[in-house]
Amino acid sequence: MLNLKDPSLLRQQAYIDGQWCDANQGQTVAVTNPATGESLGSVPHMGAQETRRAIEAANAAWPAWRKKTARERALILRKWNDLMLENADDLAAIMTAEQGKPLAEAKGEISYAASFFEWFGEQAKRIEGDVLEAPARDRRIIVTKEPIGVCAAITPWNFPSAMITRKVAPALAAGCTIVLKPAELTPYSALALAVLAERAGVPKGVFSVVIGDAKAIGAEMCANPTVRKLSFTGSTAIGRLLMEQCAPTVKKLSLELGGNASFIVFDDADLDAAVEGAIASKYRNAGQTCVCANRIYVQDGVYDEFARRFTEKVKELKVGNGMEPGVNQGPLIEDKALVKVEHHIADALSKGARLLLGGERHALGHSFFQPTVLADVTPSMLISEEETFGPVAPLFRFKTEEEVIALANDTEFGLASYFYARDINRVWRVAEQIETGMVGVNTGLISNEIAPFGGVKQSGLGREGSKYGMDDYLVIKYICLGGM
Ligand code: ADP
Numbered sequence: 001m002l003n004l005k006d007p008s009l010l011r012q013q014a015y016i017d018g019q020w021c022d023a024n025q026g027q028t029v030a031v032t033n034p035a036t037g038e039s040l041g042s043v044p045h046m047g048a049q050e051t052r053r054a055i056e057a058a059n060a061a062w063p064a065w066r067k068k069t070a071r072e073r074a075l076i077l078r079k080w081n082d083l084m085l086e087n088a089d090d091l092a093a094i095m096t097a098e099q100g101k102p103l104a105e106a107k108g109e110i111s112y113a114a115s116f117f118e119w120f121g122e123q124a125k126r127i128e129g130d131v132l133e134a135p136a137r138d139r140r141i142i143v144t145k146e147p148i149g150v151c152a153a154i155t156p157w158n159f160p161s162a163m164i165t166r167k168v169a170p171a172l173a174a175g176c177t178i179v180l181k182p183a184e185l186t187p188y189s190a191l192a193l194a195v196l197a198e199r200a201g202v203p204k205g206v207f208s209v210v211i212g213d214a215k216a217i218g219a220e221m222c223a224n225p226t227v228r229k230l231s232f233t234g235s236t237a238i239g240r241l242l243m244e245q246c247a248p249t250v251k252k253l254s255l256e257l258g259g260n261a262s263f264i265v266f267d268d269a270d271l272d273a274a275v276e277g278a279i280a281s282k283y284r285n286a287g288q289t290c291v292c293a294n295r296i297y298v299q300d301g302v303y304d305e306f307a308r309r310f311t312e313k314v315k316e317l318k319v320g321n322g323m324e325p326g327v328n329q330g331p332l333i334e335d336k337a338l339v340k341v342e343h344h345i346a347d348a349l350s351k352g353a354r355l356l357l358g359g360e361r362h363a364l365g366h367s368f369f370q371p372t373v374l375a376d377v378t379p380s381m382l383i384s385e386e387e388t389f390g391p392v393a394p395l396f397r398f399k400t401e402e403e404v405i406a407l408a409n410d411t412e413f414g415l416a417s418y419f420y421a422r423d424i425n426r427v428w429r430v431a432e433q434i435e436t437g438m439v440g441v442n443t444g445l446i447s448n449e450i451a452p453f454g455g456v457k458q459s460g461l462g463r464e465g466s467k468y469g470m471d472d473y474l475v476i477k478y479i480c481l482g483g484m
Pocket of ligand 1: 154157181182183184215217218219233234235236238239241
């Protein structure tokens with residue numbers, strides 16, 4: 001079992017209105033370690049009723065929370081940040097146990113996750129209104145920003161901590177309260193955050209965690225008129241459904257959905273840097289991130305050399321239980337993920353792709369998969385259309401800049417893209433023409449709390465993190481002062 005310095009961080013109950021509680025009918029669901037198949041414990045399996053209770057508590061807590069000064073809210077968020085960093089080892093161990101990512105990556109995520117509390121706490125003090133030039137002398141136009149109100153958040157399992165703080169931090173900083181439904185596969189990271197929220201002095205009802213039946217909880221969050229805003233990170237299919245369910249109550253939405261990131265290597269690129277960037281972008285979290293390189297386009301002149309150097313480096317990745325030192329790639333989250341990866345590989349091979357490395361389930365069993373490299377991949381293959389969400393790097397060949405821009409943009413998604421080039425004119429040209437919300441130039445890692453994270457096209461709505469991230473939790477009020 002898990003060996004934690006502070007075992008009280010591992011909670012097996014949900015957290016509603018400042019109370020640790022079970023499901024109304026007492027139902028529970030088990031949580032499994034994907035690296036070992038062992039059960040880590042269980043959590044309540046809740047539904048609409050418990051969700052309604054959490055929403056009512058959030059509504060009751062809202063007036064007092066929004067009345068606090070920005071500094072008072074910021075101090076609580078700072079405390080929450082500090083507690084996360086003080087408990088980083090335990091939080092990382094909990095994450096690796098339930099999610100599978102290597103411990104070093106989990107630790108990295110904890111500090112990334114905490115950084116949103118620090119950043120948005122500071123930003124709380126910089127929510128600014130405006131006074132505009134009026135069309136008549138006897139008037140004044142005043143613009144203020146107010147917290148939108150009770151928010152709901154639904155988060156995925158691939159970043160069990162950071163996807164939560166990226167929503168909760170701006171919500172609380174803005175003066176909103178929030179009810180969270182974390183992914184059912186990774187509830188313990190969310191509950192550990194609730195333990196620390198309590199210790200940081202977050203008042204009861206301001207932050208609640210409801211766990212259980214995703215469909216029922218989601219439906220209640222969408223239909224309940226008290227909830228003014230929903231923030232979701234997950235698949236495009238569920239994002240569309242939630243958007244539909246939010247239509248009757250006209251909720252403000254933030255959606256961070258699927259990606260199909262292109263990673264382009266031009267013939268003037270620093271090849272070693274491109275190899276390093278491609279590995280970081282592709283194999284992080286075993287390929288299970290929405291900004292992972294999903295299509296690697298390499299220009300004709302450097303294709304063979306890139307493929308050789310890339311495959312050599314991928315061979316060095318160590319697969320294993322994320323708790324063990326030196327492991328670079330943990331298991332996939334569940335068996336279903338393996339099936340999709342196998343399907344994408346089989347489809348590519350049947351249409352003429354060449355296997356350079358891997359291609360099969362790993363000898364370690366469970367949901368481990370070999371780091372895989374495919375060459376001669378073409379747009380007619382499934383892997384070019386859909387997110388693989390696994391450790392498979394497909395290498396496409398291209399000849400010209402125009403051709404690769406058209407290929408990169410030929411997708412319904414528009415989250416992240418990457419390219420490696422040295423020619424400064426090309427860098428500008430390509431960066432401007434790529435249709436994604438984020439572009440990494442000569443780097444494979446782009447996420448941090450200061451930068452705006454989000455997509456265009458069917459990859460979503462809104463931006464998270466950065467000075468823009470607070471806007472999603474604020475509404476503008478215009479006050480017209482007349483008859484002066
Ligand atoms: P993934 O493929 O990453 O699991 P999902 O979109 O299925 O993507 O899951 C992301 C989050 O959405 C999880 O918290 C999951 O429980 C939740 N979810 C799944 N189905 C629904 C639904 N019908 N309504 C609300 N939330 C849902």
